[in-house]
Each structure stands twice: as structure tokens, then as C-alpha cells.
Amino acid sequence: xxxxxxxxxxxxLLFFLLPMAGCGGFDLNSLIPPILQPFSGDTTSSAFIAxxxxxxxxxxxxxTCLVWVEQSGVxxxxxxxxxxxxxxxxxxxxxxxxxxxQIFIRGDIPVGCEQGNAVEVQQVxx
Numbered sequence: 001x002x003x004x005x006x007x008x009x010x011x012x013l014l015f016f017l018l019p020m021a022g023c024g025g026f027d028l029n030s031l032i033p034p035i036l037q038p039f040s041g042d043t044t045s046s047a048f049i050a051x052x053x054x055x056x057x058x059x060x061x062x063x064t065c066l067v068w069v070e071q072s073g074v075x076x077x078x079x080x081x082x083x084x085x086x087x088x089x090x091x092x093x094x095x096x097x098x099x100x101x102q103i104f105i106r107g108d109i110p111v112g113c114e115q116g117n118a119v120e121v122q123q124v125x126x
Contacts, residue, residue, distance in 0.1 A: 047104040047122050052076070056095045057115065065113035066093065068101075075116030079109060081123075088124045100126040 052070040059065055068076045080089040081104075092099040102123035109118035 047102050049100065049102050049125065051098065051100045053098045054078070054093055054095055057113075059113065059115075065115050066095070067113065067115055068092075068119075076103065076119045077109075077111045077113065077116055078103075079106065079118055079120050081120045084121050084124060089121065092121070092124055099124060 050070045052068045054066070054068050057065045057067055066077075068078050070076065078089075078093060078101075080086075091097060092101065101121050102125060103119040103121055106118045106120050111118050
């Protein structure tokens, strides 16, 4: 195989993989070696407080994504932190529920819907 054919093969492969990334079937971040991924660091110093509403959103190709939409319109996928009780997490992840949360963006958790960032809920404030 010549170098030109190799480049064409790689371009074709990416052409077919990129649409799958938005449908939840494949996460391109999984191809990045851990050494090149962003440092997750101290989760408490990077946490922030936001208010939003939990929603069930339809996907373009079918199915539903459960997401938390911050007041500014930013979309997040909520994951339960160690200090959050099951009852609190169940309450805030009920569609239609508005809550104020202390959250931390987690770049190391793959999200199938690809409609926003994964965040760890560190504290339920309201």
C-alpha cells in the first residue's frame, strides 16, 4: 500500500466513524491515549454551582437522552458523586425537576448521547 492509499483509507475510516460518534454508538475520546487526555485533578477546587432542569430529549436518529439543562442552555449528563444520597440523586434526575447543584465537569466519563459534558454532582443545594 502506498502512502497516498494509506491516507485515503484513513480518510474513509474517519468519514464512517465520525457520524457514529454523534449517535452514541462510538466515542472518539476513547481513541485518545490516557497520557494525552486532560488532567482531572482536584474535583473540589474546580467545582461550580449551577441551576438547571432535568429533561428527556429526543435524539435525531431515535431514542431519548436524559440530560440536565443549565439555565444558560448548556447541557450536562449527571453522574452521582460519593457524597450525594441515592434519594437526592433520584429526585434531581426526575424529568421536569429544577435543582441547584454543585457540579464538576468529568472529561473521563464517556457519554452515549453526545449532547453535552458529563458532570459529577458533588452536592444538591436545592
